[in-house]
Amino acid sequence: MKLRMNLVLLALAAVLLFFLPDLLKLFFDKASVSYLSLLINATSLAILALSWDILARTGQLSLAHAAFFGAGAYSTAILVKQTDVSLWLGLPLAALSAVLLALLLGSVTLQLRGIYFAIATLSFAEVLKAVIQKLPSSLAGGAAGINVEPLFRPQFIAGEMERWEIAFLRNESYFLLYAGLLLATIVLSLLIESSSLSYAFSAIRTNEEVAAVMGVKAARFKLLAFVLSSMPVGILGAIQAHRIGSVSPDETFNVGTTVLALVTPIFGGLYTSLGPILGALGLASIEEFLRRTFSEGYLIGYGIVLVLSILFMPKGIMGLLRSLRKAQRESL
Amino acid sequence: MDLTLLLQGILSGILASGLYALVSVGLALAIGVIGIVNFAHGEFFMVGAFLAYQLFISFGFDPVLSLFFVAPALFILGALIYRSSIQFVLKAPELNQMLLTFGIGIILQNLALVIWGGDPRSISNVPYRSIGYQVGGVSIGLVPLASFLISIFIVAGLYFVLLKTPLGRAMRAVAQNRTGASLVGLEVNRIYLLAFALSAALAGLGGVMIAVIQSPTPVVGFAFTLKAFAIVVLAGLGNIRGILGASLLVALAESLVATLVPDGDSLRNAVFFAIIFVVLIVRSRRQA
Numbered sequence: 309m310k311l312r313m314n315l316v317l318l319a320l321a322a323v324l325l326f327f328l329p330d331l332l333k334l335f336f337d338k339a340s341v342s343y344l345s346l347l348i349n350a351t352s353l354a355i356l357a358l359s360w361d362i363l364a365r366t367g368q369l370s371l372a373h374a375a376f377f378g379a380g381a382y383s384t385a386i387l388v389k390q391t392d393v394s395l396w397l398g399l400p401l402a403a404l405s406a407v408l409l410a411l412l413l414g415s416v417t418l419q420l421r422g423i424y425f426a427i428a429t430l431s432f433a434e435v436l437k438a439v440i441q442k443l444p445s446s447l448a449g450g451a452a453g454i455n456v457e458p459l460f461r462p463q464f465i466a467g468e469m470e471r472w473e474i475a476f477l478r479n480e481s482y483f484l485l486y487a488g489l490l491l492a493t494i495v496l497s498l499l500i501e502s503s504s505l506s507y508a509f510s511a512i513r514t515n516e517e518v519a520a521v522m523g524v525k526a527a528r529f530k531l532l533a534f535v536l537s538s539m540p541v542g543i544l545g546a547i548q549a550h551r552i553g554s555v556s557p558d559e560t561f562n563v564g565t566t567v568l569a570l571v572t573p574i575f576g577g578l579y580t581s582l583g584p585i586l587g588a589l590g591l592a593s594i595e596e597f598l599r600r601t602f603s604e605g606y607l608i609g610y611g612i613v614l615v616l617s618i619l620f621m622p623k624g625i626m627g628l629l630r631s632l633r634k635a636q637r638e639s640l
Numbered sequence: 641m642d643l644t645l646l647l648q649g650i651l652s653g654i655l656a657s658g659l660y661a662l663v664s665v666g667l668a669l670a671i672g673v674i675g676i677v678n679f680a681h682g683e684f685f686m687v688g689a690f691l692a693y694q695l696f697i698s699f700g701f702d703p704v705l706s707l708f709f710v711a712p713a714l715f716i717l718g719a720l721i722y723r724s725s726i727q728f729v730l731k732a733p734e735l736n737q738m739l740l741t742f743g744i745g746i747i748l749q750n751l752a753l754v755i756w757g758g759d760p761r762s763i764s765n766v767p768y769r770s771i772g773y774q775v776g777g778v779s780i781g782l783v784p785l786a787s788f789l790i791s792i793f794i795v796a797g798l799y800f801v802l803l804k805t806p807l808g809r810a811m812r813a814v815a816q817n818r819t820g821a822s823l824v825g826l827e828v829n830r831i832y833l834l835a836f837a838l839s840a841a842l843a844g845l846g847g848v849m850i851a852v853i854q855s856p857t858p859v860v861g862f863a864f865t866l867k868a869f870a871i872v873v874l875a876g877l878g879n880i881r882g883i884l885g886a887s888l889l890v891a892l893a894e895s896l897v898a899t900l901v902p903d904g905d906s907l908r909n910a911v912f913f914a915i916i917f918v919v920l921i922v923r924s925r926r927q928a
Contacts, residue, residue, distance in 0.1 A: 419924035431913035438910030614743030
């Protein structure tokens with residue numbers, strides 16, 4: 309029942325997201341370009357965060373999400389450069405390569421827990437980055453990377469549109485693509501939440517030995533979580549590669565991606581579908597606001613926000629909402 | 641294989657391991673004694689480096705002299721950070737500690753960027769920077785040698801404190817059993833404060849040396865956080881004695897690849913993390 313209601317809400321959100329760029333344009337005119345880019349940041353952050361959270365529900369705290377992102381980005385970039393097939397084939401290929409990587413990493417790290425698991429996944433991502441850099445540069449471009457064709461080439465007649473309108477047009481299609489991927493990831497997460505998977509995941513997270521005694525096949529569920537978590541991130545990497553226009557080891561396998569993947573769900577609220585999304589919306593907006601207000605050194609404020617958020621809302625935005633609702637109920 | 645090159649690689653590796661040990665042992669203290677997953681540890685290292693740089697630029701302080709200023713400064717910084725934030729998350733989940741300390745790291749890193757800018761800085765014009773010795777075709781720089789000796793001296797001092805002094809005994813007791821330690825009358829919170837401040841001071845001392853050996857930028861800290869974590873995990877959580885061996889292993893591997901493999905210098909990080917990955921995986925399989 310709850311799932312059905314959530315899916316209806318999601319369908320409404322989909323309609324809203326579809327018309328959102330037009331609404332922005334209608335209300336904000338020229339300023340809509342920066343709102344749209346903020347939305348793009350928030351959506352891609354939400355995809356990353358929600359995917360990370362899906363894996364974390366099994367207690368596996370990955371520091372390898374930059375590797376899944378990079379695998380998706382690089383497989384698309386190489387496909388586009390080496391062949392003449394449709395650009396869109398890159399997206400399923402990206403998902404596939406992220407999944408293969410996840411299966412590889414997931415199956416060797418099955419016995420590792422907590423910080424040992426985290427450091428092993430981090431090391432894996434760092435090694436992969438070096439491997440990509442050392443591949444023949446005719447294939448992967450070495451340290452300089454490769455250029456990637458854009459997915460969309462908006463049609464316009466020079467002189468007829470203002471510059472901001474062209475910029476808007478370029479980003480609009482990407483936004484719809486990100487929004488679609490986010491919706492798909494949310495559906496995935498909701499399906500997990502409402503199925504028996506969620507019990508298996510949280511049993512493994514709470515105590516793997518006990519879960520095993522109760523008959524939960526931990527290895528199988530942990531690998532499944534790895535696969536489901538890596539898929540959206542791989543596709544995200546591919547879309548990002550097209551939008552940015554290039555991939556390179558340092559930019560694409562940036563440990564910053566990994567860090568954001570974990571910071572955002574903690575900020576929003578772990579082990580939920582809504583938490584990582586709220587976290588992404590919150591963090592992307594806060595960062596944008598700080599950047600506009602302080603320019604140089606604005607990240608100091610970002611750091612302060614993270615520190616304060618842990619001290620005053622240890623369970624993230626979701627925890628805050630839950631305690632507000634509880635207080636409201638008690639006052640009635 | 642060229643034997644002198646091999647010897648050179650081994651020697652440089654051994655010398656580099658001292659600094660790794662010094663930085664990692666501080667983190668091991670924070671994780672082992674306090675149980676805090678400190679993702680800001682490398683930033684203490686970075687602050688140490690830039691304080692030494694500033695002391696050199698403003699007052700002409702020799703880096704060796706700066707050691708005696710940077711250590712207490714970082715001790716105080718560590719204590720302040722512990723009092724203002726860390727002590728509130730001692731019992732929080734690991735992830736919360738990660739996010740909190742990561743936030744602290746961002747603050748420190750960006751403060752440094754505002755103050756010193758993003759360019760690499762180094763204490764380059766000290767007279768002894770270019771001094772080196774030749775022993776049978778193998779060259780030893782005075783600065784790496786001195787930084788190794790100083791690092792090992794400090795780490796040995798820490799081991800002595802932990803093993804032979806009342807404070808060290810208290811730290812070990814707290815690490816083993818927090819409740820038990822407080823029951824026998826130890827002031828747990830004060831010991832945590834000291835351990836955290838000490839951990840920051842150790843990282844800061846390492847920073848002073850990196851400012852002479854290399855040319856760090858304010859973003860160098862996070863890479864050292866990750867490396868220090870990897871070394872601590874390699875040694876095994878809570879195993880402070882294992883730090884020396886773990887540091888030696890990764891430093892030797894890095895240095896051998898850098899000297900023996902063509903274009904090996906760019907492979908340093910890859911080798912470092914490959915070793916960590918393989919050891920973790922192999923160890924976990926053997927235990928299973």
